[in-house]
Amino acid sequence: MSARAAPLALAPLLAILVLAVLALAPAGGARAATVRVRIAGYAFVPARVHIHPGDTVVWTNRDPATHTVTALAGGFDSGALGPGRSYRRVFPAAGSFAYRCALHPEMRGVVIVGAPP
Ligand SMILES: [Cu+2]
Numbered sequence: 001m002s003a004r005a006a007p008l009a010l011a012p013l014l015a016i017l018v019l020a021v022l023a024l025a026p027a028g029g030a031r032a033a034t035v036r037v038r039i040a041g042y043a044f045v046p047a048r049v050h051i052h053p054g055d056t057v058v059w060t061n062r063d064p065a066t067h068t069v070t071a072l073a074g075g076f077d078s079g080a081l082g083p084g085r086s087y088r089r090v091f092p093a094a095g096s097f098a099y100r101c102a103l104h105p106e107m108r109g110v111v112i113v114g115a116p117p
Contacts, residue, residue, distance in 0.1 A: 044109035068102040
């Protein structure tokens with residue numbers, strides 16, 4: 001009966017697939033997230049993001065003007081981000097990281113890295 005044999009023939013293939021997925025999973029079981037911040041209307045949107053250690057923040061400039069993502073305490077600086085350009089940074093450690101646009105200092109944001117999930 002080929003209708004009954006077919007599922008059995010697929011079993012080894014499924015086993016290999018499951019093992020492959022398990023091998024690719026991060027050791028801790030938690031998956032690092034990517035959070036996006038838009039730069040639009042001369043503001044960071046959202047201005048405040050909460051993430052976990054190891055997560056990535058990606059800023060994308062949707063304004064017609066050039067902006068930067070510059071940490072107030074140093075530590076990171078995107079440099080000039082022209083329209084449509086993105087800047088990404090991984091935050092490995094917990095803490096509060098305030099930043100602003102170096103060209104328009106009234107543009108401010110903060111990345112809050114909490115405890116591991
Ligand atoms: Cu700016």
